Amino acid sequence: MSRLHALWIRRRTDLLFWTVCAASFLLTYISYVKWFRLYYPDSRYYLARTFLFLGNSPEAARDLTLAYSAPRNIAVPDIDLLFGWGLVQPRVVLPALSTPFVAWFGPEGLAVVPLIATVVGVTLMIVMVRRRFGTLPALTVALLTNLSMFLVSFETGMLTESLSSLFTVLALVAAWRWLRDPRPWHLxxxxxxxxxxxxxxxxxxxxxxxxxxxxxxxxxxxRRWRSRWMWPGVVVAGTAVACQLLQSIVFPSFSQADQFTTQTGTHSLGAAILAAPGLLIQIIKADVLSMMRNDRALLVLICLAIAGMILFWRRVEAHLLFGALLATGLYNVTNGTPTAFRYATPGLVFWVLCAAMTIAATATWIKRAGGRDSAEGPMVPAAGDAAEAGAR
Structure with a gap:
């Protein structure tokens, strides 16, 4: 086969791969926009803040938000709660980035940044998975992700999930780079x-x-004290804790502990912690049943990811997902309500990686069981090469 012909086949494969990925996303997104809503109760806070950033007074910003929310049967709280609630006060990135789009397109412009963040984030995840595990696992997880109505609604609605998910992907990309070439600017x-x-x-x-x-x-x-993940772990976890503490001090009007005790029906943090396991089981059951009824693609993705986390427990992808899973459980339990994976979307990349790892290993095992030549090696890279594979 000539080099030119091989290049043509590769380009044709790439074109087909990305066409399928784009078509699956567009199909779900168009269906979502046509039959579901982009504007959620949480969106009123981000829209009001955007109007405020555009130079409106708090009263005018609330009136503009009310004019858009009322036809959608979403109540708008008074000014003190709208701009002074400690839970949403720190959430300024989406409103700040949305100001030009809301200025140009009106309130619908609030949907532009989430859409862009979703496209960029999902594309980076697919590229990461394809380089790490190959085309077949990348295409499979891309289809599961893009055909999930829950994921598309959380990510492209007028919400903060897509930006949060994108920032996690960017942090992971920087971490892979650090493992390959430990320069301070990656940290x-x-x-x-x-x-x-x-x-x-x-x-x-x-x-x-x-x-x-x-x-x-x-x-x-x-089995050694030194780890290449030490500085990424210290920097990211330390920054996360510092930001959380800072926000708790500067924006004290929301207490996660109070929310936790309220949702568990208890009167002390200790009693709430004792009630947490039962609450967690209720949340998991409700979310699984909801996905079984409404979003089997997402449920399959989750099951594949958990299987990969357990089967390949020595690999860094499993470690990343386990840490993300523990933190997601903490958020979900202290909030106290089922969210159908919404609270997990900031860590979507970890679920995608573990699901792709399971698919890649399955494809390799099938190939070997069929007696075919496997001299090229498994699709899942060796544990020692995991960081380098992700950084390429």
Whole structure:
């Protein structure tokens, strides 16, 4: 086969691959926009803040938000709660980035940044998976992700999930680069995007927990004190904790502990902790049933990821997902309500990586069981080469 012909085949494969990925996303997104809503109760806070950033007074910003919310049967709180609630006060990144689009397109412009962030984030995830595990696993997880109505609604609605998810992907890309070429600016990037994520929504314990467990479990697996994940873990987890503490001090009108005790129906933090296991089981059951009824693609992705985390427990992808899973469980339980994976979306990349790892290993095992030549090696890279594979 000539070199030119091989290049043509590769380009044709790339074109077909990305066409399928784009078509699957567009199909779901168009269906979502046509039959579901882009504007959620949480969106009123981001829209009002955007109007405020555009130079409107708090009263005018509320009136503009009310004019858009009322036909959609979404109530708008008074000014003190709209702009003074400690849960949403720190979430300034989405409103700030949305100001030009809301100025140009009106309130619908609030959907532009989430759409862009979703496209960029999903594309980076697919590229990462394809380089790490090959085309087949990348295409499979891309289809599962793009055909999930829950994921598309959380990511492209007028919400903060897509930006938070994108910042996690960028932190992971910087971490792969650090493992391959440990330069200080990679750590600066990790810390910087974690700060941006913290002021997008308070979900940075997910990426912080993922990186922290990657460091600690890598030491266990390698049976040595030194780990290349130490500095990424220290920087990202430390930044996440610092931002959380800062926000708790500066914006004290929301208490996660009070929310936790309220949702568990208890009167003390100790009693709430004792009630947490039962609450967690209820949340998991409700979310699984919801996905079984409405979003089997997402449920399959989750099951594949958990299977990969368990089967390949020595690998860094499993460590990252385990840390993200613990942090997501913390957020979900303290919030106290089922969210159908919404609280997990800031760590979507970790679920995608583990799901792709399971698919890649399955494809390799099938090939070997069929008696075909496997001299090229498994699609899943060796554990020692995991960082380098992701950094390419």
């Amino acid at each position: 600066v990037v990790m810390g910087g995007v974690t700060v941006l994520s913290a002021f997008t929504r308070q979900a940075t314990f997910i990426v912080g927990g993922a990186f922290l467990l990657a460091w600690l479990l890598d030491m266990v697996v390698q």
